[in-house]
Amino acid sequence: MxxxxxxxxxxxxxxxxxxxxxxxxxxxxxxxxxxxxxxxxxxxxxxxxxxxxxxxxxxxxxxxxxxxxxxxxxxxxxxxxxxxxxxxxxxxxxxxxxxxxxxxxxxxxxxxxxxxxxxxxxxxxxxxxxxxxxxxxxxxxxxxxxxxxxxxxxxxxxxxxxxxxxxxxxxxxxxxxxxxxxxxxxxxxxxxxxxxxxxxxxxxxxxVEAQHDNSQIEQLFFEIGFDQRNSAVARLLAHYKPVSAIAFCNTKVQCRELVDELRAKGFSALALYGELEQRERDEILVLFANRSCSVLVATDVAARGLDIQNLEAVINVDVSKDTEVHIHRIGRTGRGGEQGLALSLCAPNEKKWVKLIEEYQQAPVAWYDLDSLDEGEYGVDAAPMMTLVIAGGKKDKLRPGDVLGALTGDAGLAKEQVGKINVTEFQTYVAIDRRVAYDAYERLSRGNPLGGDFGAFKGRNFKMRFIEI
Missing domain, CATH: 3.40.50.300 (P-loop containing nucleotide triphosphate hydrolases)
Known part of the structure; x- marks a missing residue:
């Protein structure tokens, strides 16, 4: 051996x-x-x-x-x-x-x-x-x-x-x-x-076999009517309450429509598709990766190459015609020894694609009834973090340690209340526990000579704001 x-x-x-x-x-x-x-x-x-x-x-x-x-x-x-x-x-x-x-x-x-x-x-x-x-x-x-x-x-x-x-x-x-x-x-x-x-x-x-270990990823299929797709996604999110989920759509129009409907129901959701400007795309990925946004609605091309840690669920808003794409989609959850959840919605005309998935994985898929799920309250669980943007970055010699120092010093936060810190060329994004985010902002800006929208980092004043979703 x-x-x-x-x-x-x-x-x-x-x-x-x-x-x-x-x-x-x-x-x-x-x-x-x-x-x-x-x-x-x-x-x-x-x-x-x-x-x-x-x-x-x-x-x-x-x-x-x-x-x-x-x-x-x-x-x-x-x-x-x-x-x-x-x-x-x-x-x-x-x-x-x-x-x-x-x-x-x-x-x-x-x-x-x-x-x-x-x-x-x-x-x-x-x-x-x-x-x-x-x-x-x-x-x-x-x-x-x-x-x-x-x-x-x-x-x-x-x-x-x-x-x-x-x-x-x-x-x-x-x-x-x-x-x-x-x-x-x-x-x-x-x-x-x-x-x-x-x-x-x-x-x-x-x-290397592209199949996923069922003990690692729980796959559930739900049959829906043609006009139920977006409401079914909201229902799955309300029932399973994933802190972090990607919902895959086939088109950018579908992405935008689903995000609008999810937001109207109180979910923190953002759309990711190919035609976005790079700056928008980078910001969306930062917000999703640092848990300031709970649901990323994306096309396959846009989501290619993303490696989000601890992704709790993947939702296939429609069944992919390409079995390999389906395997790729669900393989984004259940990584690093974590348990993953893959939820697929299937309209009657998509059952032929499910048959191909069954042939590929040499096992039948598990069907569940959407009506058997608890209704759950929509959008009651906001994303756990909020993102503070500081108008300074690598060009200003700002480092993650400087930001963490200000937040645990002047802002009075515990280290555990500060999440990921991303320092880019001109801006810094920092995730803060939503429950204490506004208090921290208040403390940072209190008495600042440049006014309420500025905070001191590394002994210098930088403009700052929250990204609201």
Whole structure:
């Protein structure tokens, strides 16, 4: 039997020690099946769902052969969305802690080019980016991929679905022919196999079953009438009362309509879909991740690459025609050993898609009657946190510790009453326990020489406001 301990791999002692510190004790299925081949330098096609540990599978492979003393782009990771790129880069930085002086740079759209060009001039070892922006840098000759030793295509199926194939082919041609290519994809249909065949040389193929353990995720299906969809979502939320839930819709129009109806019933809900401006999108994700918003109503493309911790429930507002998409949706709950809940609404014309899900998971789904649920009171449980926005960020040298210090000092809060603190370039978002949020604001602004909308952080006055949902 193959060992699943990380110390069974030929890795440097410092990297193994760091993995241990990060809590990486045993390899996940995708890591155990792919890492030995990756460390041998083989090309790889790996089918694995989100949350399976694939980032560490390719991240450890990249770091094992990286030379920090050589300031050249030695690895390139392509991701379909900015959110996934940020997530991957953060994980790579954590994995690289013990290697020392490894520079990971994110190149994605929605951010100005100039700072990215300046960072590239200073050199980087690993680039994590979206195809469009990486292609832009190649066109401007601000990025040199001629020394790349490892190319990773993460969520290749989604990148192809989103129309990035030409950009990817262009980027691949800018990398050396003699390189290692690692392709990770939740699905690997024939069209993607044909499209990516020329990128890979004699690849090892690994498939980790995309099904979910029923003991981890409880799946319930509810039959509804055609005009019941939005009211049924409200009823499920009122009955199950998840602190944090994603409701998946097929279109942005449906997202907007559902959010309007849920808000009218007192739920804190926000819509996430592809056409939003990046600033709006970032703010919505901060509010949802820090528990200032309980329900995120999203399309599949918009929610791709999100990794929300402790997501209690997923609601499929309609049954997806694509079984793999259904598996991806429900796989966002029940992570990290937590119990998850997946609730699916099904109109009569969607039963054929449910049959496909049953065939895929080789087991019948469990049907429940919506009318058997307690009515519950609508919208009585507000999101547990509120988000305070401070008009200062990294450019003002503001750090999470400065904000926490002011809140536990001047504002008189206990550490437990302060949630996530996100410091961006120009703004800082901080989650505060809803029950004490206004009192804390009052204390911070009391007697401020600039007026009631200002608070002192790190000895300086910054404008502040709450985001009301």
């Amino acid at each position: 193959t060992s699943t301990a990380f110390n069974s791999l030929p890795l440097a002692p410092a990297l193994l020690a760091n993995l241990d510190t990060l809590g990486y004790k045993e390899m996940t299925a995708i890591q155990a099946q792919s890492l030995p081949s990756v460390l041998e330098g083989r090309d790889l096609i790996a089918q694995a769902k989100t949350g399976s540990g694939k980032t560490a599978a390719f991240g450890i492979g990249i770091l094992a052969k990286l030379n920090p003393a050589w300031f050249a782009v030695q690895a390139l990771v392509l991701c379909p969305t900015r959110e996934l790129a940020d997530q991957v880069a953060n994980e790579l930085r954590r994995l690289a802690r013990a290697t020392g002086n490894v520079k990971v740079l994110v190149l994605t759209g929605g951010s100005p080019m100039r700072p990215q060009i300046a960072s590239l001039e200073h050199g980087a070892h690993i680039i994590v980016g979206t195809p469009g922006r990486v292609r832009d840098h190649l066109g401007r000759q601000t990025l040199d991929l001629s020394k790349v030793e490892t190319l990773v295509l993460d969520e290749a199926d989604r990148m192809t679905d989103m129309g990035f194939y030409d950009e990817i082919a262009n980027i691949v041609s800018a990398c050396p022919k003699r390189r290692q290519t690692l392709l990770f994809s939740a699905t690997y249909p024939d069209d993607i196999r044909r499209a990516t065949d020329s990128f890979l040389a004699d690849p090892v193929e690994v498939t």
